[in-house]
Amino acid sequence: NAGVTQTPKFRILKIGQSMTLQCTQDMNHNYMYWYRQDPGMGLKLIYYSVGAGITDKGEVPNGYNVSRSTTEDFPLRLELAAPSQTSVYFCASSYDEGNYGYTFGSGTRLTVV
Amino acid sequence: RKEVEQDPGPFNVPEGATVAFNCTYSNSASQSFFWYRQDCRKEPKLLMSVYSSGNEDGRFTAQLNRASQYISLLIRDSKLSDSATYLCVVRRPSNYQLIWGAGTKLIIKP
Numbered sequence: 001n002a003g004v005t006q007t008p009k010f011r012i013l014k015i016g017q018s019m020t021l022q023c024t025q026d027m028n029h030n031y032m033y034w035y036r037q038d039p040g041m042g043l044k045l046i047y048y049s050v051g052a053g054i055t056d057k058g059e060v061p062n063g064y065n066v067s068r069s070t071t072e073d074f075p076l077r078l079e080l081a082a083p084s085q086t087s088v089y090f091c092a093s094s095y096d097e098g099n100y101g102y103t104f105g106s107g108t109r110l111t112v113v
Numbered sequence: 114r115k116e117v118e119q120d121p122g123p124f125n126v127p128e129g130a131t132v133a134f135n136c137t138y139s140n141s142a143s144q145s146f147f148w149y150r151q152d153c154r155k156e157p158k159l160l161m162s163v164y165s166s167g168n169e170d171g172r173f174t175a176q177l178n179r180a181s182q183y184i185s186l187l188i189r190d191s192k193l194s195d196s197a198t199y200l201c202v203v204r205r206p207s208n209y210q211l212i213w214g215a216g217t218k219l220i221i222k223p
Binding site for chain 2: 041042
């Protein structure tokens, strides 16, 4: 049982480049989330989805886009990367709104230079 | 004032000791609270939910104090493997989103 799988684990981008962070879960969870974690800060919600075809903005959506065409996949797109997007990105899923906890992927460490 | 605040630590504690740390929250209408554990360079994992009456899971006890708006985590008989960062999480009542504290770092020393 893989849980939540994120790829890549590490990436270095140049300013202005674009990339997609992949996230797949095999638990048939309807709820999925993208967070970023900066040093000394709590996780910040970028986007979330409550089911296939439904996405919504979190606290820090600027510079990112998402799609949710299937229950399993929730990719995060970075357009025109900026140094401020250097962070650790976590994808997570949950059975409901998180009362039984979130299952997180192992994270993507992104550096924008 | 931040919605969720934690002492960043680190708390340096000898093995076998009892350690406790608190987390304060600003929204008195908050209803759901959690503690997550995050090991260095790893993803967060749910440690326990925090119920109004308090709850215990082995060596871990979580308490909620609504009057003073804080939750606490007590770890008894601490183990080296308890070394981690403990994240306090509160559900925002207006939109059900989780608000994450920055974490308290715990280091258990032999």
